[in-house]
Amino acid sequence: MKDARQAQGFVFGATRSDTPPEPELYVLVIGESSRSMNWRLYGYDRNTNPQLSDSRNLIVFRDVITQAAVTRISVPLILTRGTIEDEQRAARERSIVSVFHEAGFHTYWVSTQQRDPFTGAINRYPREADVTRFYERRHDGLLVDTVKEMLAQNAAKEGKMFFVVHSMGSHFNQISRYPRVFNLFPDDDSTLSAQQRLINAYDNTIAYTDHVLSDLIDVLRQRPGIKALLYVSDHGENLNDDERGLFGHYQNNEYDLPIPLLFWYSEEYAGHFPDKVAAARNNALRPLNTRVVFHSLADMAGINIHDADTTRLSVFSPELANIRRMVLGEPKPFDFDRSNLERGPKVHAQVHAERGSMTGNAAQPLP
Numbered sequence: 024m025k026d027a028r029q030a031q032g033f034v035f036g037a038t039r040s041d042t043p044p045e046p047e048l049y050v051l052v053i054g055e056s057s058r059s060m061n062w063r064l065y066g067y068d069r070n071t072n073p074q075l076s077d078s079r080n081l082i083v084f085r086d087v088i089t090q091a092a093v094t095r096i097s098v099p100l101i102l103t104r105g106t107i108e109d110e111q112r113a114a115r116e117r118s119i120v121s122v123f124h125e126a127g128f129h130t131y132w133v134s135t136q137q138r139d140p141f142t143g144a145i146n147r148y149p150r151e152a153d154v155t156r157f158y159e160r161r162h163d164g165l166l167v168d169t170v171k172e173m174l175a176q177n178a179a180k181e182g183k184m185f186f187v188v189h190s191m192g193s194h195f196n197q198i199s200r201y202p203r204v205f206n207l208f209p210d211d212d213s214t215l216s217a218q219q220r221l222i223n224a225y226d227n228t229i230a231y232t233d234h235v236l237s238d239l240i241d242v243l244r245q246r247p248g249i250k251a252l253l254y255v256s257d258h259g260e261n262l263n264d265d266e267r268g269l270f271g272h273y274q275n276n277e278y279d280l281p282i283p284l285l286f287w288y289s290e291e292y293a294g295h296f297p298d299k300v301a302a303a304r305n306n307a308l309r310p311l312n313t314r315v316v317f318h319s320l321a322d323m324a325g326i327n328i329h330d331a332d333t334t335r336l337s338v339f340s341p342e343l344a345n346i347r348r349m350v351l352g353e354p355k356p357f358d359f360d361r362s363n364l365e366r367g368p369k370v371h372a373q374v375h376a377e378r379g380s381m382t383g384n385a386a387q388p389l390p
């Protein structure tokens with residue numbers, strides 16, 4: 024409660040030394056339960072990224088992990104300066120939404136997620152936005168329509184806009200996350216094993232996310248001015264990948280920690296911020312974790328919060344530091360790169376192998 028009061032009065036003191044005269048539109052998309060190893064953009068053997076693979080001006084950060092493979096911890100650490108070693112900072116301070124608000128942006132939060140019914144940890148961040156819209160458990164395509172509508176309504180008056188798009192992505196039950204037309208890898212073929220159908224449904228969620236992101240990028244492209252979009256998933260997922268038969272997340276292992284992180288920018292963005300694009304390209308292979316998201320978003324838009332960490336923790340900075348990638352663990356956080364977790368799990372052959380029925384998945388995964 025003390026933290027909540029502190030956060031209410033909290034101010035970043037955000038400033039901009041160079042405010043571009045043209046309209047600006049920045050979008051943060053938060054993915055759900057989406058692991059990089061099932062993205063074609065990360066080397067998966069199935070084409071789960073038919074649209075984004077053709078997208079120009081897309082930077083794929085190859086080696087990124089989350090700090091906690093559970094939504095209610097991960098999402099606050101994506102949105103704030105909190106870290107897995109100082110989680111309370113996510114409660115004491117405001118989020119990136121307020122950074123943009125202070126810098127003169129009109130801020131929006133659109134979501135297909137359920138309002139966090141367990142801890143309420145995430146609910147406070149949408150409240151920082153000027154406009155919020157929740158469509159609980161609908162398909163993510165609705166978010167694109169909503170952004171489009173909001174842009175059309177505000178076309179005349181809103182020169183500077185920041186959106187947070189909180190998606191349902193690949194959340195269990197995967198089969199409910201996409202329209203039937205996205206049943207590209209059959210999720211209902213009874214000649215396949217339950218395991219194969221599970222993988223197929225999961226891959227369909229990735230292909231649908233690919234479509235949603237591409238559509239959103241198209242919406243941005245059609246707007247005047249400077250546009251950019253950052254996509255990051257909150258954590259990955261275990262899909263009975265090996266003999267342990269693990270399912271869901273909150274395992275904090277090689278399946279639910281590695282996540283996709285993508286940056287798309289418009290030509291106008293590259294024209295105004297060529298050095299940031301060049302730095303991001305140079306940083307694409309660096310080992311990263313979700314600590315970079317908050318600082319990268321501020322830096323992406325040239326917003327200064329007078330924090331020395333921004334230079335060290337922004338992917339748009341030529342001085343990006345080597346990040347010690349701490350991860351939620353018992354009894355205390357552990358260093359992912361010093362752990363004996365298999366680094367960059369092989370895209371497992373079982374994707375096409377028949378493994379018989381699912382095991383070890385009696386419990387529903389935590390959010």
Ligand SMILES: [Zn+2]
Pocket residue numbers: 055056093094095257258390
């Ligand atoms: Zn999640």
